[in-house]
Amino acid sequence: LTLEVASEFVVGLLFAAAKNPAIASAQTLLFLILHGTDEHKSKVQTEAEQLAISSHSSSQPKRDTSTMPMSAIRQSCYETLRLTSHSIGALRKVKEEVVLGSGTSHAYKLCPRQVVAVSHIVPSLD
Numbered sequence: 001l002t003l004e005v006a007s008e009f010v011v012g013l014l015f016a017a018a019k020n021p022a023i024a025s026a027q028t029l030l031f032l033i034l035h036g037t038d039e040h041k042s043k044v045q046t047e048a049e050q051l052a053i054s055s056h057s058s059s060q061p062k063r064d065t066s067t068m069p070m071s072a073i074r075q076s077c078y079e080t081l082r083l084t085s086h087s088i089g090a091l092r093k094v095k096e097e098v099v100l101g102s103g104t105s106h107a108y109k110l111c112p113r114q115v116v117a118v119s120h121i122v123p124s125l126d
Contacts, residue, residue, distance in 0.1 A: 028080040036076070043072035090118045 006029050013022035032041055051073075093115050100108045110116060 027084050028076050031080050040072055047071055047073045092116055092118055
């Protein structure tokens, strides 16, 4: 998979008004480039080529991929989604007083009826 092909794919998703898939695709490609092993990158490229060939062939029936074993592409996408956030997070209304970071120099007191945004990325990094 060349950088030119990858960038065309991401820009194509953006123009198709698929912002979150474009962001996720770009982040997955970056994670593969920066952190992927040569073996994993090779598996992803082989799977991508097979998917591209099968998607252009009208003679082959479409397969239900929901029950397929974890492919290298799927593993890469899931790991990227685990490590990144595509929204501000979950909005929550505080029901009772709570102190975040108690015992530190950066403690925050939350009062009942306040609304807080919890980032999806924070609990996914451990």
